Amino acid sequence: MSYSILLEESIMQKGIYATAGSKMLANFTAPISAAVADSLEAGGMQIAGRAKMSEFGASGLYDDSPCTLLTEAVNAFCSDKNDAILCNDYTGTIAANAARRGLCYIHPTYGTVSRYGLIPAVCSMDQIGVLCKVPSVGFEILAIIAGYDARDGAMLPSANDGGGRTVGFNNNDGGDKRTADTRRTAALPVISVAKMPLYAEIYRQITQILCSAELSGNISRYDGIKFGYAAKDYSDLRELYTKSRTEAFGEDLKLSALIGAMVLGAMCYEKYYDKAMRLRRVIKESVCWDGFDVLRYIHDADGKDAIVFAIFSRLCGLPSLSVQECTYVADAGNEHALSMIAVADEQ
Amino acid sequence: MNSFSGYENIAMIEPGDDERGVLKARFDEIAESFKLLLKYDASTVSPLVSVFDVPCVLREDISQKLLSREELLSGALDSHDGYFKVPSTLE
Amino acid sequence: MKYEVVMGLEVHVELSTQSKLFCSCSAKFGAEANENVCPACAGMPGMPALVNKNAVSLGIAAGILTNSDISEVITFDKKNYFYPDLPTGYQITQWFAPICKNGWIDIEAVGGGGADDTIPTKRITLKQIHIEEDAGKLVHEPRTRSTLVDFNRTSVPLIEIVSNPDFNTSGEVVAYLEKLRLLLTFAGVSDCKMQEGSMRCDINISVREKGCKKLGTRTEIKNMNSLKAIARAIEYESQRHIDALETGSEELVVETRRWDDTLGMTFAMREKEQAEDYRYFPNPEILPIRIDKAWIEDVRATLPEPAHEKYERLTKTLGLPEHDSRLISESQNLSRIFDAVTKIVNKPKDVSNWIIGELLAVSSGAGVEGDEIDINVSDFAKIIMLVDEGKINRAVGKKVLAQVFENKVNPEEYIKDNSLAMVSDTGTLESAIAAVLKENDKTVAEYKNGSQKVFGFLVGQIMKKTGGKADPRMVNELLKKMIET
Numbered sequence: 001m002s003y004s005i006l007l008e009e010s011i012m013q014k015g016i017y018a019t020a021g022s023k024m025l026a027n028f029t030a031p032i033s034a035a036v037a038d039s040l041e042a043g044g045m046q047i048a049g050r051a052k053m054s055e056f057g058a059s060g061l062y063d064d065s066p067c068t069l070l071t072e073a074v075n076a077f078c079s080d081k082n083d084a085i086l087c088n089d090y091t092g093t094i095a096a097n098a099a100r101r102g103l104c105y106i107h108p109t110y111g112t113v114s115r116y117g118l119i120p121a122v123c124s125m126d127q128i129g130v131l132c133k134v135p136s137v138g139f140e141i142l143a144i145i146a147g148y149d150a151r152d153g154a155m156l157p158s159a160n161d162g163g164g165r166t167v168g169f170n171n172n173d174g175g176d177k178r179t180a181d182t183r184r185t186a187a188l189p190v191i192s193v194a195k196m197p198l199y200a201e202i203y204r205q206i207t208q209i210l211c212s213a214e215l216s217g218n219i220s221r222y223d224g225i226k227f228g229y230a231a232k233d234y235s236d237l238r239e240l241y242t243k244s245r246t247e248a249f250g251e252d253l254k255l256s257a258l259i260g261a262m263v264l265g266a267m268c269y270e271k272y273y274d275k276a277m278r279l280r281r282v283i284k285e286s287v288c289w290d291g292f293d294v295l296r297y298i299h300d301a302d303g304k305d306a307i308v309f310a311i312f313s314r315l316c317g318l319p320s321l322s323v324q325e326c327t328y329v330a331d332a333g334n335e336h337a338l339s340m341i342a343v344a345d346e347q
Numbered sequence: 348m349n350s351f352s353g354y355e356n357i358a359m360i361e362p363g364d365d366e367r368g369v370l371k372a373r374f375d376e377i378a379e380s381f382k383l384l385l386k387y388d389a390s391t392v393s394p395l396v397s398v399f400d401v402p403c404v405l406r407e408d409i410s411q412k413l414l415s416r417e418e419l420l421s422g423a424l425d426s427h428d429g430y431f432k433v434p435s436t437l438e
Numbered sequence: 439m440k441y442e443v444v445m446g447l448e449v450h451v452e453l454s455t456q457s458k459l460f461c462s463c464s465a466k467f468g469a470e471a472n473e474n475v476c477p478a479c480a481g482m483p484g485m486p487a488l489v490n491k492n493a494v495s496l497g498i499a500a501g502i503l504t505n506s507d508i509s510e511v512i513t514f515d516k517k518n519y520f521y522p523d524l525p526t527g528y529q530i531t532q533w534f535a536p537i538c539k540n541g542w543i544d545i546e547a548v549g550g551g552g553a554d555d556t557i558p559t560k561r562i563t564l565k566q567i568h569i570e571e572d573a574g575k576l577v578h579e580p581r582t583r584s585t586l587v588d589f590n591r592t593s594v595p596l597i598e599i600v601s602n603p604d605f606n607t608s609g610e611v612v613a614y615l616e617k618l619r620l621l622l623t624f625a626g627v628s629d630c631k632m633q634e635g636s637m638r639c640d641i642n643i644s645v646r647e648k649g650c651k652k653l654g655t656r657t658e659i660k661n662m663n664s665l666k667a668i669a670r671a672i673e674y675e676s677q678r679h680i681d682a683l684e685t686g687s688e689e690l691v692v693e694t695r696r697w698d699d700t701l702g703m704t705f706a707m708r709e710k711e712q713a714e715d716y717r718y719f720p721n722p723e724i725l726p727i728r729i730d731k732a733w734i735e736d737v738r739a740t741l742p743e744p745a746h747e748k749y750e751r752l753t754k755t756l757g758l759p760e761h762d763s764r765l766i767s768e769s770q771n772l773s774r775i776f777d778a779v780t781k782i783v784n785k786p787k788d789v790s791n792w793i794i795g796e797l798l799a800v801s802s803g804a805g806v807e808g809d810e811i812d813i814n815v816s817d818f819a820k821i822i823m824l825v826d827e828g829k830i831n832r833a834v835g836k837k838v839l840a841q842v843f844e845n846k847v848n849p850e851e852y853i854k855d856n857s858l859a860m861v862s863d864t865g866t867l868e869s870a871i872a873a874v875l876k877e878n879d880k881t882v883a884e885y886k887n888g889s890q891k892v893f894g895f896l897v898g899q900i901m902k903k904t905g906g907k908a909d910p911r912m913v914n915e916l917l918k919k920m921i922e923t
Contacts, residue, residue, distance in 0.1 A: 012484050029422065034484070110398050111398075118484060123721075123722045123723040124722035150404060151488065152486050153404040153405075153486055153489065208377060208381075217518060220359075220526065225431060225433055226422065226431060226480055226482070227482060237434040237522070240424075240433065246362055251366070259377060259378070265354075269719070272381050285392070359520055404725075406489060407491060408456045408491060409456060410457040411462040412474075414477060416475070429472050429588075431586070431589075432584050432585075435578065435585050
């Protein structure tokens with residue numbers, strides 16, 4: 001089955017502009033093609049074009065509402081004929097937005113989709129996921145783009161393709177634990193978690209600290225010298241740097257550079273950046289599977305907390321599926337469980 | 348050093364007055380909210396740098412050419428004789 | 439001396455890898471500007487950093503050679519600052535978990551031998567060794583008020599060897615650098631060529647009154663491109679410190695100074711407004727690397743016998759003369775030839791004589807340095823054996839060696855084709871001797887009158903008559919006998 005797929009502007013195709021949604025890269029011609037682009041073509045998929053995105057995907061990091069670019073892209077997708085958009089949704093904003101719009105977002109396990117050819121934002125969270133209209137289609141596409149690539153040094157070894165593990169579930173209203181047999185044949189309700197994930201009340205701060213630090217480190221290469229936007233008027237080297245960056249970066253990017261400078265500075269490193277990294281470990285280690293594969297977080301009425309659950313999965317490197325009513329989070333490598341839920345839901 | 352203008356210096360950005368005002372307000376609000384973290388104790392665990400404890404993939408020491416010099420310099424602001432050219436680093 | 443000079447060194451050494459530290463570009467020196475550059479080392483986004491395994495192995499080798507503790511797990515971190523030779527705006531280095539700690543290198547202490555004739559050594563202790571990437575090269579064009587940037591050197595792997603402040607004299611610093619160079623070139627870790635920039639040294643120096651525990655104000659000296667320049671810079675800067683302390687003529691401040699070899703002075707480098715905060719943080723793109731005992735042992739197995747150990751072995755165990763042992767042990771190439779040939783011909787003294795006496799003479803005649811000699815070791819061994827067995831004499835052996843060296847001939851074939859076999863037949867030799875004696879009756883008369891030294895001349899004539907092939911020992915014996923009669 002050949003699907004029609006758009007690539008977000010942060011995913012490179014050799015010889016074509018890869019803008020990452022930024023004026024800084026408006027005329028940057030990609031020198032290489034992303035692994036996912038090659039995989040799609042090899043898998044018989046059609047790359048139908050490129051999708052707009054927020055600047056380096058930072059929308060939602062410092063504010064609640066998605067930016068115009070992102071909204072436009074999603075609107076366009078809703079009414080066009082394409083099947084999916086590949087995105088790097090490290091902030092969880094696309095997932096949350098998708099859920100509210102009745103779309104679906106699949107975020108893979110960290111380290112299962114190659115980042116070769118992806119313009120990096122936050123390396124410890126970057127993963128290319130699938131925004132789609134029909135979840136089972138999204139999972140088919142994910143299966144094509146996922147896979148070990150030696151050009152990305154932080155990938156999981158390929159053993160974990162979700163094979164072999166049974167989908168566990170438990171419907172928490174009544175405490176009816178099903179047996180192994182019924183699990184395999186029956187429909188698949190999953191654990192519904194009454195509580196928020198641990199420390200959800202400071203997810204905003206933790207992600208702002210971690211993402212600003214890493215993003216500021218990943219945008220320091222943009223200086224007007226080698227490629228990309230350069231200021232027209234400058235009197236010396238320093239002005240070339242500052243004017244190029246000031247003129248080309250939007251507000252969110254500037255904020256990330258400033259906050260990154262603060263949290264990584266000698267005065268604040270320990271109390272903010274180091275602390276945020278430790279809290280991230282506490283959050284990750286707090287996840288308890290208790291014999292089941294999927295956690296189900298039900299969204300509140302206006303879908304405002306969808307982003308919290310999305311962030312939770314990114315902090316832990318876990319795969320997640322965001323749909324209108326809820327976010328499903330599975331254990332590392334268990335996308336299979338999520339795809340079975342998607343298929344069951346569609347039936 | 349530990350001031351908004353110090354951070355602007357480090358980040359190599361110099362917004363105009365209006366934008367600076369907006370940025371500083373947002374920055375201050377966000378920086379203030381970070382103080383919430385001080386209430387949490389995470390001293391019993393180590394910092395998490397990468398989510399999974401998997402071995403680093405190492406590369407064999409073989410050299411390979413990927414780009415021609417032309418392709419490399421094609422987007423440059425300025426170049427001369429195969430070099431990138433920038434305003435002088437000497438003062 | 440009222441004052442004590444205290445110094446610590448930071449030595450940057452380029453590792454001899456084929457490719458760069460985090461990408462597959464060639465790491466070779468000397469290419470045209472920006473020929474060895476890819477999107478990654480030019481600062482373009484999209485290519486994740488991939489660690490060169492051999493660079494880590496060479497870092498381990500450096501650790502073994504310096505008796506360091508090698509870390510079980512190493513990580514890489516980002517050091518952030520803006521400068522045109524740093525295309526990504528950060529240098530990937532090791533701030534939190536360097537590969538080696540607490541090593542040491544012994545150097546010969548300056549100042550005379552010990553009571554038991556051993557040369558006292560001084561131990562220079564190392565704080566750490568870490569792996570990091572190099573930056574690009576800048577070429578200044580004052581005429582056009584611009585700077586040209588070449589990224590060939592960006593991301594070439596370096597190790598930085600940081601010593602503790604254990605040095606007190608420029609002699610010690612030079613001895614240390616020479617020892618370091620010897621160790622590292624021997625093991626193939628680096629070619630340590632200061633003139634090409636593959637070994638660079640920065641010195642932290644301070645001066646205090648002898649006996650004082652507190653260290654004086656520290657300055658850092660950079661930009662010394664040779665050992666001689668380093669010695670000169672140290673002499674100058676330590677004197678500048680002493681003068682300042684004695685006369686108060688200038689105030690010493692903590693700063694970095696540039697050595698100018700032409701003027702023979704250091705100059706303060708532009709003072710930055712504030713100390714730079716590099717905002718080090720762990721690089722999440724590069725996962726931790728585990729160094730297990732097996733990896734360390736694999737590297738250890740590839741290391742050649744260190745120069746000073748070889749010297750000990752050649753002099754003490756094999757009884758070779760000091761001069762010859764020094765020449766062989768300090769050249770990786772000659773060591774290699776010595777080891778290979780003695781494996782075939784187990785006569786170390788002979789082999790050493792042949793290398794020092796004959797091979798070096800042949801090669802220097804052809805303008806080739808010891809380190810560049812390329813000789814077939816089995817052919818070399820063959821020649822030594824043939825002389826040993828009396829099949830050819832030593833003078834012929836040297837000729838054949840020259841042919842093997844220059845024209846790569848097969849020694850036995852060459853000897854056969856040119857009839858160079860040693861003449862030891864008594865009859866033939868006696869005829870030749872008789873003829874020479876007859877032709878040189880005046881010289882014979884001089885000998886009989888007591889002039890011993892003309893004997894050598896007569897031997898020479900006899901060798902000539904036999905085309906240089908006579909057995910010299912037999913010639914000596916027979917001539918002695920025959921001249922008396």
